[in-house]
Amino acid sequence: MTNPEPSDVSPYDALLLVSFGGPEGPDDVVPFLENVTRGRGIPRERLEEVGEHYFLFGGRSPINDQNRALLTAIRADLDAHGIDLPVYWGNRNWDPYLTDTLAQMAADGVGRAACFLTSAYSSWSSCRQYRENLFDAVDALPDGAGAPRLDKLRHYFNHPGFVAPVVESTLEALAGLPDGARVVFVTHSIPLSMNDASGPPDAGGGAYVAQHRDLAQVVVDAVAEQTGVRVEHDLVFCSRSGAPHIPWLEPDVNDHLEELAGAGCPGVALVPIGFVSDHMEVVYDLDTEAKATAERLGLPFRRVATPGTDPRFVAMIRDLLLERAAAERAGGGEVARAVVGELGPGWDRCAVGCCANPRDDKPTLTGVGE
Numbered sequence: 001m002t003n004p005e006p007s008d009v010s011p012y013d014a015l016l017l018v019s020f021g022g023p024e025g026p027d028d029v030v031p032f033l034e035n036v037t038r039g040r041g042i043p044r045e046r047l048e049e050v051g052e053h054y055f056l057f058g059g060r061s062p063i064n065d066q067n068r069a070l071l072t073a074i075r076a077d078l079d080a081h082g083i084d085l086p087v088y089w090g091n092r093n094w095d096p097y098l099t100d101t102l103a104q105m106a107a108d109g110v111g112r113a114a115c116f117l118t119s120a121y122s123s124w125s126s127c128r129q130y131r132e133n134l135f136d137a138v139d140a141l142p143d144g145a146g147a148p149r150l151d152k153l154r155h156y157f158n159h160p161g162f163v164a165p166v167v168e169s170t171l172e173a174l175a176g177l178p179d180g181a182r183v184v185f186v187t188h189s190i191p192l193s194m195n196d197a198s199g200p201p202d203a204g205g206g207a208y209v210a211q212h213r214d215l216a217q218v219v220v221d222a223v224a225e226q227t228g229v230r231v232e233h234d235l236v237f238c239s240r241s242g243a244p245h246i247p248w249l250e251p252d253v254n255d256h257l258e259e260l261a262g263a264g265c266p267g268v269a270l271v272p273i274g275f276v277s278d279h280m281e282v283v284y285d286l287d288t289e290a291k292a293t294a295e296r297l298g299l300p301f302r303r304v305a306t307p308g309t310d311p312r313f314v315a316m317i318r319d320l321l322l323e324r325a326a327a328e329r330a331g332g333g334e335v336a337r338a339v340v341g342e343l344g345p346g347w348d349r350c351a352v353g354c355c356a357n358p359r360d361d362k363p364t365l366t367g368v369g370e
Contacts, residue, residue: 007082014113021091022061035093053284066277073309098137110148120157122207123198128355131364152366153320155346161316165307167222173269173302181267185216187274189237189249201353214341238285254293267300277308
């Protein structure tokens, strides 16, 4: 087994931070939501209704500022470890758009880049859709523009650099709650059919939920090891946005808080394990709606911090980069991979048909044979 060299990132000559994007002001909100929902036939009236969530925060999503902070932290971490590598940033749904970023990378002469996605799990919306967007961004470049070859870094929900900040923040939240408080892990809901299709097609599906449950178990095991107390825990969901007749993952976080309060639960530590930083789903769905639900119920409530720019999370990105670089230099041979839990490290290249698109079989990048 090969261990990554401390600073050898060859064959890569750039790192690309790939994220969702978000509006920067009130005039951006509806156009941004139109980008997100394009092709789904959602009426403008519904978009304006959803946009009210953003207007509560001045019409500005926190995600772009968080990505700017993460970009700065990544560059500082690479520099501190002797890695001279340009780091770019491109979004799916708002400026800086992936198309513009890929054009800049091509103009700068980037030949091959590793891509870090701000989404840790397997599903169409959290992985494959990004791969479709990468294809579209490269395809939009003029012929002969010299688009760089792109490799997506593996899923990292079970990398110690993602897990450790979550464990630490969960312990801090529990310390401020009554004895017997429950740990409620929350992530973005997706349609049941999307979860069923998540992961490699020969693995039976359900990777999205399985990965969250694996991480949840790792966290509660770590809490038990450090406190001697094995807390009860659940996995719940937020941000359901589909048509009412289409089944999505449940229970909703607010419904679950109602049930816990009715059962006499003494308190809740709410852990947003589906999010790497405080996205709109965190600051609105959890810090606003779920908090209001808990306060109405008289249920003691603490929201656990997301990794954000925690140095361990930032160092994880460097580790994933070095790991993948070593694997590429080894011709796909085994390399050391940091991982916790039962599921093992994720794959470097997505299989054909992995996390199938629920509406259309669109071309992708960063998969097997691509």
